[in-house]
Amino acid sequence: MATTTITQVELEVLPSVQHYSASAQKSDAISGVPQRSTDRSHDESPRVRPVAAVAADETRYLTGVKFWLLMLNLAAVIMLYAIDMAIVATAVPAITDHFHTVADIGWYSVAFRLSQCGFQFVYGKAYKLFPIKNVFLIANAFSFIGSLLCGAATSSSMLVAGRAIAGIGTAGLGAGSNAMLIHSVPLRRRPTFLGLWAAIEGTSAVLAPLLGGALTQSAGWRWCFYISLPLGGATLLLTYALFSEAPKKSEVARLTTKSKLMQLDPISNVILVSSLISLFFALNWAGTKYAWNSGTVIGLLVTSVVLAALFGYRQYQQGEKAVLAPRILKSRVVLTSLLFITLFNSAQNVLEWYLPTYYQVVHGYTPAQSGLLMLPILIAATIGAIGSGTLMSVVGYYAPFMVFASVTMPVAAGLITTLQIDTSLAKLIFYTALIGLGYGIGSVGPTVAVQTVLSDADATLGIAVLMFGSSLGPAITIAIAQVIFTSELSKNLGGLGSSVNGTSIESNGLTQLLTQAPASQRHDVVEGIDKSITHTWYLVVALACLMAFGGFGAEWRSLKKDDPAESTTARREGLTTADIGGLQSHDT
Template sequence: MAKSAALPVELEKMATVPLSDSDTIPANPAENAAAGDNEPQYPTGVKFWTVMASVTVVAFLMMLDTSIISTAVPRITDEFHSLEDVGWYASAYQLASAALQPLTGKIYTKFTLKWSFLAFFALFELGSTICGAAVSSTMLIVGRAVAGMGASGLMNGGLTIIASAVPLDKRPSVTGSMMGISQLGIVCGPLIGGAFTSYSTWRWCFYINLPVGGLVAVGLCFAHIPDQIKKSSPLLVLRNLHHELDLIGFVLFAPAAIQLLLALQYGGSDYAWNSATVIGLLCGAGATFAVWLFWNWRRGEDALIPLSTMKRRVVWSTSVTQWLLMSTLYCSTYFIPIYFQAVRDATPILSGVYMLSSIVSQLLFAIASGFLVERTGYIIPYTIFAGVLAAVSSGLTSTWSPTTPTGKWVGYMILGGSGRGAGMQMPMLALQAGLQQAELAVAIALLMFFQMLGTAVMLVISNIIFLETLRSQLAALVPDVNIDDIIKAGATGFRKVVSADDLPGVVLAYSNSVDRVFWLITGLGGLSVFTALFMGWVDIRKKKAPAAGSEQA
């Protein structure tokens, strides 16, 4: 029902639109008539809906996988005694996705969309299987990394498929609808995860992907997904794979991203920030990234991510804005359940129910903002609105305490959900409106890289802030307790290892620690307002895709 509401009526009448000689899509009917009659056609009717339904369900499963674990984290830490690994449950997934993002753009450019998409989806399902069968925290982290590798090509591939299956003037509404529906996975994840954790086992948070994914894979196998860009034979690409995909560039890029995240993960927890390990990782990341930039410059337009693409204003501004807005969502989704379960002593399912106010408001504003963009044509106002609400709601959330009235925390979550729903798809819409079709695969990969790596870094930083604050708060409020024992007991298990006299102090320490995380989230929301101003004040109802490289920073 959400899908039908989100897609405008015009799509029912969508006609075949030819491509121009430059593989770009004419922006209006007059140009369509002049484009010629011998170009590839777009799918319509049942074929169109089959492709869109398959891509949307896959995107939903991927988004669900990023948040469904959040309400299960306290139980997982209790079972594996692994509170200090909390950041890795999200970061392993995000890091693997980020490291592979640039490569996925090249893969979709060189190989057929359909089978490339199915290959990434199979890898995602394998990771879910490993997570569900995990017997240790380490195995769970490995499974999350494998799932992240598969997920690296799903959203990028889905958006690239939409660009090949939908004309430019209809694409913003379809893209917004797909992303709006897929966001349900993010906001419903805590509720579904809480239900599995409370009434069955947290392992079903991962197993749920298998039966649904199997049905979707069968549908995709029989779906027709057009490739509007002429591609070489797969055998020819494989014979010269290192050149076609710029594997040397990938080998340089991936370690830089991995070293950066490892430094952030280890710093302040396993090693001191001034330790040789952390400093070495940071220096290694910087040096490797510098070498990668030099290699990119040498490769020119054949590079993993051409510098000419990175310099486009619409590319870097939308990428940074997407990173900031998605970071507010992911950090909130992971730490609000910790507040409810550790501070308010809520069960996983109840903490998911508590988040319904955020879920409903986010869904409503995601749908409403899509219709408003269709009517007004402008994207930036809704992006600014999203950033302002994210900052305000996060600032208010940072005032939560063990005794915050229900009305206040419900209201604050409604504000946050409204902002996130209004803005999450806007940077992607701006990117699609500002580029040619031939440029989209690599540009979308860059945007998704910023989102994946950026949110991974922010989750690690959030976890560092949380743990460091928790240690200092415990030392100040309950100086006689064993801090390491409390942390190892987990976010819900600590109630079993502290006395009744010390319990209020430990609960307050957890509350204050979550509050500090929302200081960071407030800053991210505010910064997104500034970066959104550079995405381009254009009316997408009239905008024609610019020539490649015409818009520089």
């Protein structure tokens, strides 16, 4: 009853608001007074919204069974997203045996990540211009087709192409899930769901290699890709049936399809993808096929930087028509969130990249046992993500959780660098669980921050920026970590004599180095590997420390006071609740 009354009052006031607003603008124009902008993306001042207005806004969101089915569907999408990225790792040996080549191993991952990074901004803009459901279904179809091609691949090249197509789809699934959440859940409740999503994504990423190994052994490697088809098909159908959104703003709705497609700026995207291809080739070849100081690697890196600068200049030149509007990056909240999530994800990925190897080679655990020892990170991160999301909805601020992660993760990373051959199991579990807790608690904040300060229409662009950074950062830092590790390994094992020389280090795996070394030197080899990995983790400490610039630099904006979800009708007219409330007082 209260909600109905509020809505009626709002509708009764609106015509007079429109008349008043139009008259005021005419009067201001005649008198030379600058007209006030109603664009939330340019307004950083906090808004205290009446409780009645907040209650009225919630009538536009889904409720009941349909809402919970949509949330379950989006959770399944997040799980599909994480599985697609991680499941291929354990299938690689079987794939290389089937196609009788190891030349494309790197590209099974690189092709996927390249497409995912390269199309983030396109999807961010597409969700702003086109109906969210349509764009999301297209992304889902790309993911479905890519998985199908991978499963049915008759050559290694066909598998690489399938992974690239699946990456294009995955880029849209992540951004689309957030776009649908924005249109289905009030801002102050979103952290709870984002925390659950982070827990689901982390769990899926850890379990995906185990699932991939089980499928490869029982049904064959192709089922690592076919497993995504029923889940992808179900999410596609459920999205079509469950999700609905309000019409786009008038200035977007009146654009022709051709105009909208031109605003996706295909030229800029070609430049960006070309820059990423050059970068990924350089990172993939450096230290393996070519030396880091070779002309080929340097040339690729220079080309990547030049093309990235050209992409940035074109965005500046295009303005609002750019695929990434420059004003999005002028927001302090967007920039600090981008810095935080890029360093945050990079630190965690570098740690987790070497941690199973450390367990197996230095401490002598089996692959299965090393997998179990990853559980402390997973469990702590899950608790942290769900707990922080829930608390964030209660307290109404995201910044404290980013600050907590900025303090916890450097401390935990520093403790991890003290690990040695004789470190107890209890310390291994405690140190890794501590960094997992920090990771979980900090995982939700950047996404919530961007949604707090940007309008619903611009939030998809902000999220695309964050997803780009969180994908590209690990790709670069893992390559840097590999350089540090190989350099440290050569230094720490180089003095052991001819039995362990540079040639054997480059041409053998770590386990082979250990088994081929004389019995009298095996302990020294283990110590050398231990030092090499822990020294590589100094990079994790550095990245975690630099996170502080993003965590402590975050603005303390309230989810409850700064909800960009104005009442549906007022938002469509570009009016705020302050306009309506002020006019009511004026009329009285």
